[in-house]
Amino acid sequence: MKMSSSRLETFRLGSNRGGLYDINLSPLFLGLWTIKRRTKAPPIVKFRSYARLAVLCARLCKYSHENIDTGKSDFLSIIQNIDEFVPILARDGLFFDPKIYRANKEDRLPAEARNLLKRPQHLRTKKDNQYLQIILRSIKAFAEYPNKMQTSLCQVGWYEAYEPKRVIVRQGQPPHTFYFILSGSVIVTTFDSTAGEKRFLVSLHRGMSFGELAVITRSKRQATVSTSTAAEFLCISAKDFEDIFMAGGIKSVTDPDHNSFIRSIPFLKHWPLEILPRFPQACVFHFFPGIAV
Numbered sequence: 473m474k475m476s477s478s479r480l481e482t483f484r485l486g487s488n489r490g491g492l493y494d495i496n497l498s499p500l501f502l503g504l505w506t507i508k509r510r511t512k513a514p515p516i517v518k519f520r521s522y523a524r525l526a527v528l529c530a531r532l533c534k535y536s537h538e539n540i541d542t543g544k545s546d547f548l549s550i551i552q553n554i555d556e557f558v559p560i561l562a563r564d565g566l567f568f569d570p571k572i573y574r575a576n577k578e579d580r581l582p583a584e585a586r587n588l589l590k591r592p593q594h595l596r597t598k599k600d601n602q603y604l605q606i607i608l609r610s611i612k613a614f615a616e617y618p619n620k621m622q623t624s625l626c627q628v629g630w631y632e633a634y635e636p637k638r639v640i641v642r643q644g645q646p647p648h649t650f651y652f653i654l655s656g657s658v659i660v661t662t663f664d665s666t667a668g669e670k671r672f673l674v675s676l677h678r679g680m681s682f683g684e685l686a687v688i689t690r691s692k693r694q695a696t697v698s699t700s701t702a703a704e705f706l707c708i709s710a711k712d713f714e715d716i717f718m719a720g721g722i723k724s725v726t727d728p729d730h731n732s733f734i735r736s737i738p739f740l741k742h743w744p745l746e747i748l749p750r751f752p753q754a755c756v757f758h759f760f761p762g763i764a765v
Contacts, residue, residue, distance in 0.1 A: 580655045581631075581704055582607060589631035589706065601626040608706065612679035614652055621716055628712040633704045640705075643696045647686035650713045653678050656703025662695045675700065687713050 581589075585607045588600050596604075604626040609615045614622065629652075634640065640651065643663055657677040663670050673695060676682055686693050687710045708716070734740050 586631055586704075589629060593628055593630070596627070604629075608652075608654075611652055611654060611706070613681040614706070624712075624716045625706070625708060628716075629706045629708050631704065632707050634699045634702070636699055636701050638699045640697045640699065641683060641693050641695075643693050645693050647683065647691075647693060648710055650681065650683045650687055650708040650710070651697075652681045652706040652708075654704040654706055656699060656701045658682070658697050658703060659700050660695050660697050684713065684717075688718070 585604060588596060588604055591600075601623060605622050608622070608626065614625065617625070631654075640658065641647075641649075653676060655678050657675060659675050660673040660682070661670050662673055676697075682697055731745055734743070734745060
């Protein structure tokens with residue numbers, strides 16, 4: 473940590489080599505961390521200012537260390553975490569975000585529906601599933617599917633809720649679950665190992681879904697999904713996803729209806745279907761809502 477010779481004392485976090493960890497604190501930051509040279513502040517005022525700076529730096533380093541421990545696949549440096557501490561300096565010294573305590577006015581799942589989705593699937597009655605289907609039709613991604621699939625989703629789905637900044641799926645892990653967002657929002661990011669940095673891809677919100685690509689292709693997750701706000705999800709296991717949307721997955725490659733569909737495609741009309749059982753991964757059936765095609 474060193475001080476510049478400018479009019480305001482500017483603190484920098486960095487190594488002697490410079491570059492990767494050097495951070496020039498902009499004027500937005502200086503409301504808390506600077507003292508005018510020409511002002512003859514009492515020693516106690518200076519002490520409090522430097523003590524507050526030391527506490528903030530300690531928390532920043534601790535936060536970066538904890539993120540490195542919890543995310544072994546991603547190297548999170550101080551630079552990657554500094555943005556989350558920027559608002560602290562604009563809160564007149566407050567070390568918490570007042571926004572966290574604001575009332576959440578977003579539409580949420582009714583308490584009765586949450587309790588039903590938390591109940592084991594085999595204990596839900598037909599009436600319970602009918603009620604869930606009515607409630608979940610307000611979720612756009614859910615409502616796009618046919619009535620029969622909606623019923624199946626209500627029978628096998630379960631409820632999960634997460635606080636902000638919680639990782640739901642992590643890049644590189646095998647897929648286990650498909651998600652409908654019932655409330656809140658999430659962000660999708662990917663870690664570029666070549667550039668050594670995390671990249672933002674897209675933000676998803678209530679009524680949308682994610683996680684199906686890795687389940688369909690049986691491959692590892694290509695991105696990390698984290699909550700940006702408190703969020704609720706309807707979760708479907710990979711096995712149930714295959715049974716509902718893929719007619720049982722690779723086990724159905726010899727299904728007569730599927731074979732008839734393949735024959736109806738002009739360029740596959742004379743394609744040898746008898747070899748499909750030997751290469752089940754070569755042909756995977758999946759249902760897509762009409763709006764997605």
